[in-house]
Amino acid sequence: MSRLNREDIVAGAGRRFATHGYHGTSMRDLGEDLGILGSSLYSHVGGKQELLVAVVERGATFFENAAADALAADCAPEEQMRGLIAAHVGVLLDHRPEARTYLTEVGFLDDSERSRVNQIRDRYEEAFRSTISEGIDQGVFRKDCDSRLAAIYILSILNALDRWYDEKGRLTRAKVIEDIYRFVIAALT
Amino acid sequence: MSRLNREDIVAGAGRRFATHGYHGTSMRDLGEDLGILGSSLYSHVGGKQELLVAVVERGATFFENAAADALAADCAPEEQMRGLIAAHVGVLLDHRPEARTYLTEVGFLDDSERSRVNQIRDRYEEAFRSTISEGIDQGVFRKDCDSRLAAIYILSILNALDRWYDEKGRLTRAKVIEDIYRFVIAALT
DNA sequence: CCTAGACAAACGAACGTTCGTTTGTTACGC
DNA sequence: GCGTAACAAACGAACGTTCGTTTGTCTAGG
Numbered sequence: 001m002s003r004l005n006r007e008d009i010v011a012g013a014g015r016r017f018a019t020h021g022y023h024g025t026s027m028r029d030l031g032e033d034l035g036i037l038g039s040s041l042y043s044h045v046g047g048k049q050e051l052l053v054a055v056v057e058r059g060a061t062f063f064e065n066a067a068a069d070a071l072a073a074d075c076a077p078e079e080q081m082r083g084l085i086a087a088h089v090g091v092l093l094d095h096r097p098e099a100r101t102y103l104t105e106v107g108f109l110d111d112s113e114r115s116r117v118n119q120i121r122d123r124y125e126e127a128f129r130s131t132i133s134e135g136i137d138q139g140v141f142r143k144d145c146d147s148r149l150a151a152i153y154i155l156s157i158l159n160a161l162d163r164w165y166d167e168k169g170r171l172t173r174a175k176v177i178e179d180i181y182r183f184v185i186a187a188l189t
Numbered sequence: 190m191s192r193l194n195r196e197d198i199v200a201g202a203g204r205r206f207a208t209h210g211y212h213g214t215s216m217r218d219l220g221e222d223l224g225i226l227g228s229s230l231y232s233h234v235g236g237k238q239e240l241l242v243a244v245v246e247r248g249a250t251f252f253e254n255a256a257a258d259a260l261a262a263d264c265a266p267e268e269q270m271r272g273l274i275a276a277h278v279g280v281l282l283d284h285r286p287e288a289r290t291y292l293t294e295v296g297f298l299d300d301s302e303r304s305r306v307n308q309i310r311d312r313y314e315e316a317f318r319s320t321i322s323e324g325i326d327q328g329v330f331r332k333d334c335d336s337r338l339a340a341i342y343i344l345s346i347l348n349a350l351d352r353w354y355d356e357k358g359r360l361t362r363a364k365v366i367e368d369i370y371r372f373v374i375a376a377l378t
Numbered sequence: 379c380c381t382a383g384a385c386a387a388a389c390g391a392a393c394g395t396t397c398g399t400t401t402g403t404t405a406c407g408c
Numbered sequence: 409g410c411g412t413a414a415c416a417a418a419c420g421a422a423c424g425t426t427c428g429t430t431t432g433t434c435t436a437g438g
Contacts, residue, residue, distance in 0.1 A: 003382085021212055026426075027428060038428085039431095040385070043383055047428075149372075155349075159349070186376045215392075215394080228396080228420075231396080233417085
């Protein structure tokens with residue numbers, strides 16, 4: 001067992017926050033997961049709240065970067081939506097602890113960090129909104145469709161994945177992406 | 190200020206759990222909300238966990254009853270789906286603390302209560318699944334549509350409402366129900 | 379030898395809960 | 409109608425435990 005660094009601590013915190021919640025996690029719990037004492041965590045990190053900030057920020061950044069990549073493709077609205085959906089599912093399943101913590105524990109950040117994270121989330125939603133608007137303008141999506149609300153609905157479906165999807169089950173990742181894509185495209189057209 | 194009964198305590202716990210989470214709520218916090226000491230709560234309830242059980246069970250029952258009412262209408266699949274959507278939104282907004290606690294804190298119940306609540310939730314989902322299946326059989330909904338997954342998607346949209354919808358905003362309850370209904374029907378046809 | 383990481387002990391505060399007691403209300407025999 | 413017993417609600421202090429955090433010491437690798 002080699003010694004731990006700050007990244008190990010943040011990763012461990014992500015796992016614990018995702019399963020037990022921020023307030024349901026003690027520093028001693030977290031230390032035990034990592035094989036050290038709770039007090040030893042303070043060699044790496046300023047405190048518990050700082051860990052939450054680090055984990056949530058990591059989660060937000062994953063989504064942010066994935067959306068940027070998906071938008072960079074710059075293709076037709078339908079394909080762009082497929083890319084956004086695939087990217088979101090990818091982040092959610094590849095970085096499940098951070099993604100879940102980002103989605104469920106953001107409310108426990110204090111005001112300044114929370115509003116910063118919310119700004120990132122707004123920019124992220126904007127990627128979905130503008131893709132939908134583009135589709136409406138090009139006439140490939142329904143005209144009587146509020147892009148703001150539709151973006152929320154799509155993200156609601158995607159975020160909820162985390163609570164029911166089992167990577168070990170029969171439903172492959174590619175299949176769930178395809179199924180959601182078809183559902184969403186049908187809803188938009 | 191008259192004295193409190195058990196219902197008042199459970200209602201207060203629902204509000205506090207919904208905003209601060211189960212582990213983020215102390216008995217003293219809860220007492221302060223209600224204008225009594227934390228210790229005085231034990232005149233009404235056995236303990237904190239018992240409060241969580243009571244709140245979550247109330248939330249689950251609201252949804253259960255609403256679905257039963259909606260199914261009792263026994264109309265065409267599309268109208269039945271509209272009824273289920275309206276019923277779900279109604280419960281979510283009329284009993285927001287209990288609904289939110291039911292949706293987000295169910296994981297902190299201990300095993301026996303959690304599995305009982307999950308059974309109720311499964312029966313509730315079944316109402317959506319069977320309505321979709323019925324629509325597919327009658328040829329009014331798409332054939333290439335997995336009713337299990339579609340039910341999850343629809344419920345994902347509905348449950349997420351709680352995190353963004355503001356009753357005080359421009360979007361009325363009737364309008365959001367109608368918008369979700371149109372989105373869902375488009376997705377299913 | 380130096381230093382960063384881990385330990386072990388301890389801090390004060392807050393936790394859920396229990397206890398004995400006080401207060402306010404309700405019901406009933408006289 | 410009045411006094412009183414019974415009861416429920418709330419208090420306030422204290423229990424033992426756990427919390428986040430601080431401090432000082434030790435130890436192993438570079």
